[in-house]
Amino acid sequence: MPAFPKAAHDAVRDTTLRGNLRHATHTIRAKRAHAVAEVSDWAELREAGKRIKDHTLRHLDRYLVQVEEAVTAAGGVVHWAADADEANRIVAELVRATGESEVVKVKSMATQEIGLNEALEAEGIHAYETDLAELIVQLGRDRPSHILVPAIHRNRGEIRDIFAREMGEWGRPAPEGLTDSPAELAEAARLHLREKFLRAKVGISGANFVVAETGTLVVVESEGNGRMCLTLPETLISVVGIEKIVPTWQDLEVFLQTLPRSSTAERMNPYTSMWTGTTNSESDSDSDSDSADGPKNFHLVLLDNGRTDTLADEVGWQALRCIRCSACLNVCPVYERAGGHAYGSVYPGPIGAILSPQLRGTESEIDASLPYASSLCGACYEVCPVAIDIPEVLVHLRERVAQGGTVTREGAKVVLKPAKGHAAERAAMRAARWAFSRPGVLRAGQRLASRTRRLHPRTLPGPGRAWSGSRDLPPVPAEPFRDWWQRTNGGKTDGGKGGAE
Amino acid sequence: MSSRDVILGRVRRALADVPPDETPYERALPRTYLREHGERSVAQTVELLAENLADYRAVVHRCATVPELSALIAGLLAGRGARSVLVPPGLDEAWLAGTGADVTRVADRAESTAAELDRVDSVVTGCAVAIAETGTLVLDGSPDQGRRRITLIPDHHICVVRVPDQVVGSVPQAVERLAPRRPLTWISGPSATSDIELDRVEGVHGPRTLEVVLLGGV
Numbered sequence: 139m140p141a142f143p144k145a146a147h148d149a150v151r152d153t154t155l156r157g158n159l160r161h162a163t164h165t166i167r168a169k170r171a172h173a174v175a176e177v178s179d180w181a182e183l184r185e186a187g188k189r190i191k192d193h194t195l196r197h198l199d200r201y202l203v204q205v206e207e208a209v210t211a212a213g214g215v216v217h218w219a220a221d222a223d224e225a226n227r228i229v230a231e232l233v234r235a236t237g238e239s240e241v242v243k244v245k246s247m248a249t250q251e252i253g254l255n256e257a258l259e260a261e262g263i264h265a266y267e268t269d270l271a272e273l274i275v276q277l278g279r280d281r282p283s284h285i286l287v288p289a290i291h292r293n294r295g296e297i298r299d300i301f302a303r304e305m306g307e308w309g310r311p312a313p314e315g316l317t318d319s320p321a322e323l324a325e326a327a328r329l330h331l332r333e334k335f336l337r338a339k340v341g342i343s344g345a346n347f348v349v350a351e352t353g354t355l356v357v358v359e360s361e362g363n364g365r366m367c368l369t370l371p372e373t374l375i376s377v378v379g380i381e382k383i384v385p386t387w388q389d390l391e392v393f394l395q396t397l398p399r400s401s402t403a404e405r406m407n408p409y410t411s412m413w414t415g416t417t418n419s420e421s422d423s424d425s426d427s428d429s430a431d432g433p434k435n436f437h438l439v440l441l442d443n444g445r446t447d448t449l450a451d452e453v454g455w456q457a458l459r460c461i462r463c464s465a466c467l468n469v470c471p472v473y474e475r476a477g478g479h480a481y482g483s484v485y486p487g488p489i490g491a492i493l494s495p496q497l498r499g500t501e502s503e504i505d506a507s508l509p510y511a512s513s514l515c516g517a518c519y520e521v522c523p524v525a526i527d528i529p530e531v532l533v534h535l536r537e538r539v540a541q542g543g544t545v546t547r548e549g550a551k552v553v554l555k556p557a558k559g560h561a562a563e564r565a566a567m568r569a570a571r572w573a574f575s576r577p578g579v580l581r582a583g584q585r586l587a588s589r590t591r592r593l594h595p596r597t598l599p600g601p602g603r604a605w606s607g608s609r610d611l612p613p614v615p616a617e618p619f620r621d622w623w624q625r626t627n628g629g630k631t632d633g634g635k636g637g638a639e
Numbered sequence: 640m641s642s643r644d645v646i647l648g649r650v651r652r653a654l655a656d657v658p659p660d661e662t663p664y665e666r667a668l669p670r671t672y673l674r675e676h677g678e679r680s681v682a683q684t685v686e687l688l689a690e691n692l693a694d695y696r697a698v699v700h701r702c703a704t705v706p707e708l709s710a711l712i713a714g715l716l717a718g719r720g721a722r723s724v725l726v727p728p729g730l731d732e733a734w735l736a737g738t739g740a741d742v743t744r745v746a747d748r749a750e751s752t753a754a755e756l757d758r759v760d761s762v763v764t765g766c767a768v769a770i771a772e773t774g775t776l777v778l779d780g781s782p783d784q785g786r787r788r789i790t791l792i793p794d795h796h797i798c799v800v801r802v803p804d805q806v807v808g809s810v811p812q813a814v815e816r817l818a819p820r821r822p823l824t825w826i827s828g829p830s831a832t833s834d835i836e837l838d839r840v841e842g843v844h845g846p847r848t849l850e851v852v853l854l855g856g857v
């Protein structure tokens with residue numbers, strides 16, 4: 139895996155990718171602003187979201203046990219997975235126990251993070267992705283590039299070619315004479331996947347939220363493939379990061395307002411499914427009864443895989459508040475130019491830059507370079523519906539990479555040596571060079587970092603400190619972030635005259 | 640040591656420095672956000688529901704009485720050439736009184752396979768709650784709504800909302816009314832995707848046509 143600057147360098151030269159990304163991020167960004175403006179109490183909802191998550195994380199042991207009790211009482215089975223291998227092993231065993239060799243899957247970051255599809259494949263179990271974008275990615279033997287629209291790097295012509303070429307190999311072939319109209323492409327996907335939904339015996343999902351007091355799981359989606367996977371199979375296995383818990387049923391009223399508006403910029407996403415254990419009717423625990431609704435067997439796999447280590451970090455733990463809305467990607471000037479693949483992880487963009495190095499540690503070159511994949515402009519913090527101070531965590535992680543210090547790995551405190559001047563320096567320098575060759579990125583960084591946030595007084599930390607010592611940092615501009623953002627149409631016009639699309 | 644103990648142990652060690660705080664949750668979390676956005680009369684709330692449903696491409700109809708409703712439903716089914724319709728066990732029979740014998744009524748039975756349901760053209764249900772601010776219908780598996788899959792597999796869903804009783808203004812008001820342990824499906828417009836160059840396309844897997852009937856004198 140190349141370090142971020144190298145990967146980004148290649149990506150910015152890919153003009154198709156850049157065009158697609160620019161179109162996508164700018165479209166969603168504008169729509170989001172509109173959707174957020176519709177609710178006058180956005181600031182209060184954001185604050186409540188932040189506090190709910192913080193409270194949960196600070197009492198996580200208690201809430202984990204409560205989830206286990208509630209899900210078990212509702213007829214589900216709870217499994218605990220300390221790392222990716224263990225989670226994959228548990229899921230593979232559960233699938234094997236059903237005697238099936240095929241499963242249908244709902245898009246889930248957690249299962250991508252642990253490489254579940256590959257692990258199942260190695261066990262002779264084939265996992266079908268059913269989200270349209272994931273299907274495009276899977277058929278194209280590709281990697282996702284955006285949390286919400288993973289195939290954003292593909293345009294319709296490429297999608298048509300992938301469908302025409304690959305669908306037949308996996309199941310029902312694409313119709314003859316398929317054109318590149320989105321409606322036709324969606325119809326081809328509908329037909330191709332329906333065959334799989336109707337015969338699937340095992341479904342695998344993640345979850346957006348788990349309610350501790352009731353044991354209820356929530357999946358938010360648009361297409362209906364989630365509903366298919368959650369209700370038709372006999373066995374449902376949900377792999378969920380331990381940070382997805384909220385304490386009470388009422389807490390959902392906050393996130394069901396902030397998540398759709400932040401992610402797809404809709405008042406509400408088309409479908410949200412909520413189920414509790416082997417959901418029958420309210421008081422009914424007999425799944426053979428006539429009111430049985432949905433899978434007879436439900437398994438919840440609670441996943442750690444670096445989350446407890448992240449929780450132990452006094453600054454970085456706030457990354458666990460993330461509800462994966464992807465708003466921070468869409469406003470990030472670095473993401474817009476570099477694309478999702480450059481981040482070398484399932485979590486791209488600003489959140490990826492702080493989450494991946496914490497979940498995986500900063501030993502590898504890509505993870506050591508990720509904290510530098512930012513201009514610290516602060517736009518990500520402004521849009522984040524749970525107010526994660528991403529720039530603060532980035533700066534903190536840069537310090538850690540450069541100066542070393544105590545971190546927690548797999549539950550044990552270890553002292554990281556300062557990266558012997560080399561790896562980190564190199565990563566930082568390459569990131570810096572990359573930014574400096576792109577005036578828009580840097581300018582965004584300088585202007586924004588300076589005025590709007592308490593980050594201001596800090597000089598470039600870590601390797602940047604030595605580096606800024608030998609260079610003149612451009613002066614702090616007088617213009618605040620918001621003004622700049624509006625005047626330049628989100629950095630698109632590089633600080634020149636204002637202009638709209 | 641089990642992984643359960645390992646994970647809980649790691650969490651407790653990670654939180655060891657956090658000062659103990661036994662503030663009850665209700666007080667730890669001041670809910671300063673609004674219960675509802677803006678002030679509306681009952682009629683305005685119903686109107687907003689209709690607008691937002693239509694905005695997300697549901698087809699909205701209104702009926703004052705049950706006889707009108709049964710004629711409307713018959714017309715909607717005939718208009719699509721539906722030959723079969725799924726009927727949840729507790730659906731008011733009068734709603735389908737206008738529908739002729741040429742449309743086969745299919746019961747929502749536990750034994751039905753997904754492939755059988757795939758051959759049914761339409762489904763008619765009630766709902767638990769409708770949310771005006773977001774244009775959302777919530778189904779909770781009550782007898783007039785049936786199992787989750789019957790509103791998923793057919794390509795045409797007619798959902799009847801009793802107004803104003805079943806209409807709430809906002810998401811918080813809906814959450815307050817719903818029973819969390821029931822199987823819940825929140826529906827806002829027909830199935831959609833924006834995965835191809837962000838062009839919105841209706842209907843990938845769920846019903847491609849969602850018709851909502853607002854039943855009542857408001």
Ligand code: SF4
Pocket residue numbers: 400459460461462463464465466467489518521522523524525526
């Ligand atoms: S960090 Fe915030 S803005 Fe980014 S995906 Fe997570 S919740 Fe959304």
